[in-house]
Amino acid sequence: MTAMKPFLTLMFCLLSTLVWADRIKDLSSVQGVRSNQLVGYGLVVGLDGTGDKSPFTNQTFRNMMEQFGLTIPEGEDPKLKNVAAVSVYATLPAFAKPGQEIDITVSSIGNSSSLRGGSLLLTPLRGADGKTYAVAQGSLVVSGFGADGEDGSSIQVNIESTGRIPSGAIVERSVPNAFSDGDHLTFNLHRSDFTTAMRMAEVINELLGPDAAYAVDSTSVRVTAPRDANQRVSYLSVLENLEVSPGEESAKVIINSRTGTIVVGQHVMIEPVAITHGNLTVTIANSLAASQPNGLAEGETVVVPATDVAVDQELKPMFLFGPTVTLNDLVNAVNAVGAAPGDLMAILEALKSAGALKAELIVI
Incomplete structure (x- = not known):
């Protein structure tokens, strides 16, 4: 068992350093080629x-x-x-x-x-x-x-x-396009990102040589292309299958208030903060009771309302976040407390208001 530990540690390090790569055709579309x-x-x-x-x-x-x-x-x-x-x-x-x-x-x-x-x-x-x-x-x-x-x-x-x-x-009629015009092709990223645009240009230049491609901005990468239509199709077929490692997304927390869905992205960090969260439930029950005269005293039986009021406060332990808390730490802490999605929404919104949540909070 002890001999397996170094091996498992090495495998964990290798897996943690793997970087996913996507094809250019999955990351972008060719400008002018549209429905x-x-x-x-x-x-x-x-x-x-x-x-x-x-x-x-x-x-x-x-x-x-x-x-x-x-x-x-x-x-x-x-x-x-x-x-x-x-x-x-x-x-x-x-x-x-x-x-x-x-x-x-x-x-x-x-x-x-x-x-x-x-x-x-x-x-x-x-x-x-x-x-x-x-x-x-x-x-x-x-x-x-x-x-x-x-x-x-x-x-x-x-x-x-x-x-x-x-x-x-x-x-009955085709739509003209400028696919075969000019000396360049432009790839437009589906999601704007400066890092992804830079890496895409670098991957294309590694294949075609320097200055064949350059990033225009965070969305577009322009590539030199042949004028002949047949050559341009073959040329684009090669380029769109090149693999690029996209840039990592910025830290975001997405909350869907209608369905209770919460998605916490990578790189979400929390500064040192202590959190407690509980529910205060007030229950009011109305009922009817019969009031009768004592013994042989004169009077009549009447129906009077009776009200019972009960207050139940759910005890929730306070949990402490240390510095540079990761996504895994946040999930483990919330699961340990047993917070429901609605409670987690309130916690995240309070963390953002306190300035402790280092991520963009988006409510959809």
């Missing part, structure tokens, strides 16, 4: 009596009928029970070419209760510039489910007013 949002307005038909009764649905239906050469007399209500007005939206990937198919999402914008079983009619999808980049059509796939009983009871699982159409839109 675009598309949106459209259309009609879903073939519903089982769950269509909407919105005036704009009737107007859209009339306009569509006129395009087919049919005119609905003015003032006549078409009573659309199986038609619903919907918004259609999709994401157009970078470099998408005409003829390719993309997925779309369809959502009711009227008072339709369900889109189950419906089919979307031909709908143009436009970009922010107002141009049509895709057209959508097809049968909806709705994951929601609902049922109503004759006694008024109902049950619903998920939402029936939203559905998807896999490969439901065909790209």
